[in-house]
Amino acid sequence: MQSFTSGGHRIEVEWFAASRGSAAGEGAGGSRPAVLLLHGADELTYAEGDRLAARNISISGYHVAFVHYLDRTADRRVAYSRLRQDFPLWATTVRNAVSWLASQPGVDPRRLGIVGVSLGAAPAFESAAADPRVKAIVDYFGPLPEGLAGRPPRLPPILILHGASDPIVPAQRVTRLNAS
Template identity: 30%
Template sequence: MTGPAPPTGAPRDVLIGERLGLSAILGVPQGAKGLVIFAHGSGSGRLSPRNNYVAARLREAGLATLLLDLLTPQEERDRRNVFDIALLAARLRIAVDWAAEQPETRDLRPCYFGASTGGGAVLRAAAADPRIAAVVSRGGRSDLAGADALARVRAPVLLIVGGLDEIVIDLNAGAYDAMRCERDLVIVPGAGHLFEEPGTLDQVVALAIEWFRRHVGDAR
């Protein structure tokens, strides 16, 4: 006896890359126009509570989401891989290629949402991929993308940093200056690096929804 089928658009587990088999969670709400691909910070992955909360809110707003592990379990054992921005960016591009081949996502404009070190990875990946419609970074180490990559980003970029995260504010300000694309830097008052303070993550969600909708078309 089988249970009820999952509701249409409900998040489900998928594997990305024929050889790598990267674990991911894909959710595609009805009428979605954009696909937001997540890059997590060091020591985190597709099950990140904060990014899953953001993803759920994005889906409510009519945006598809793809949360994935950028490393295999074997690769995660080597901590150097966690900070290999070029490797992480290459995995993001594999995810975009994969989405372009799937019937339910191939017509969706791809976007990136990066957190912590993932912020550097999404910008490095966007610099080499003109398909990307928009990028949002939450408390991201945007500087890790490298000056050359930052100068080549063409997708509109929103950098969101907590007001208590002073070092990362400075690093994002430098990345902002290095970029030549449409961009904005928003500082959320009273927020730390992880945006754990009451209401701060909801501000990130609202900013991200507005940014993605503006650049992929209002999904609702």
């Protein structure tokens, strides 16, 4: 387990090193592209699925940092009554995680991405809109943060994987990014 500090709080990171000789390819000095993997609202309740995803991404040649961003608010699960108050802290933590990731040995800081699962997609969008180092986003059935809903943000390429009949996060709330 690795970690970094955000807002005076220790943020845990599970590291999955890229497999050599895979499709992603090495950059200068043997560096590899890397992604942050951001869990959903239940953080570690479904972590085995997140870890499986991280292992699969790393086999493809990407370093993966599974960031426990809820550590910033000392939560193991999102407290929905504090969602609006806590979201800016999580988004800042994810921006700090991008900086941490870019500084890791063997990481190509010009090839960074974020995979956001459910709630994790919102701080992924917020961070990518503010940080041009993020070159791609994968959104697994997650929401667009309120702050970006009213303005067309500068975002990198996005892959959205979302069910059309999702009862929790309506797909049209995110797929409208295709129109901007």
